[in-house]
Amino acid sequence: MIETTTPDAAALLREAGLRVTDTRVAVIAALADMPHSGADAVVARVEATLPTTSRQAVYNVLNDLAAAGLARRIEPAGQPGLYELRVGDNHHHIVCQRCGAVADVDCVTGHAPCLTPSQTSGFDLAEAEVTFWGICSDCKALTVDAVVAAP
């Protein structure tokens, strides 16, 4: 019986022309469970089921998945690279300035404006990446608590 927890990682890998290995399946499962994870978090999650997995193997897999278009890498300023399986829809992200939490943001109103800079300085434009910055609800709650607790 096939694991339904992951969106049939094996099939995804085969379609992308990548060999199906335990490490790769486990990394995909980890990303399905915890989107916007960094290599370290993935290593930790993978080690839970495959304790002998090396850090390097996870880095390899994450690179391979990104190169094959099965995963997308984002790199908000001040954070290590994060990976997610949601690909192909060029959605955006909102990042917490305090704790670094990341959430998805669907593309903005018709998204045309974001793809059309006023001048391109001679560049051939390939894509536009939008990152929103703010404070997540958890951190907001903490701030309020602090204010309330202050004398």
Next chain:
Amino acid sequence: MIETTTPDAAALLREAGLRVTDTRVAVIAALADMPHSGADAVVARVEATLPTTSRQAVYNVLNDLAAAGLARRIEPAGQPGLYELRVGDNHHHIVCQRCGAVADVDCVTGHAPCLTPSQTSGFDLAEAEVTFWGICSDCKALTVDAVVAAP
């Protein structure tokens, strides 16, 4: 007589409540000359006039300038942090996917759409950062040359 090469770095520093030192003035001059420079490039430039300057001093100054609002730090994915003196107008950037060159892009058509994500997942939104990716004219030229030279 006052150096007119830099936009009176000393005055900027004093207004920001920072002491005026050779290192700081030299870093500001470097950034005025070469916007979107990383720490390494700034170190190299500063060493040209102040050969005894330490790498750490440049990092300190760059951090101080950014903290004081005299410089802005950007960090395109896959590159070290870059600094520029153009602050306060929240302009955007276009980055070359091949060579990493960076150019300024003034804020997009009315900029309202980019500041209004469809859902904020409970975040308090502070700002929106847009990064355009493409190929700069230099790299474009190289590609054409390669194609022409190919057969």
Next chain:
DNA sequence: TCCTTTGTTTTGACACAGTCAAAACAAGCG
């Protein structure tokens, strides 16, 4: 002008994220 205070710079060790390369290993195919 010289002294004092406080902020800056130097020096050198260190941390983190990630890459490189070679040897051991295993998936997929005939």
Next chain:
DNA sequence: CGCTTGTTTTGACTGTGTCAAAACAAAGGA
């Protein structure tokens, strides 16, 4: 089953940046 080729392991290494203590210098007052 065994080959071939791609994957994983191991361990050293790089680049970017931070930390901390001692040496030093800018600003302001005596």
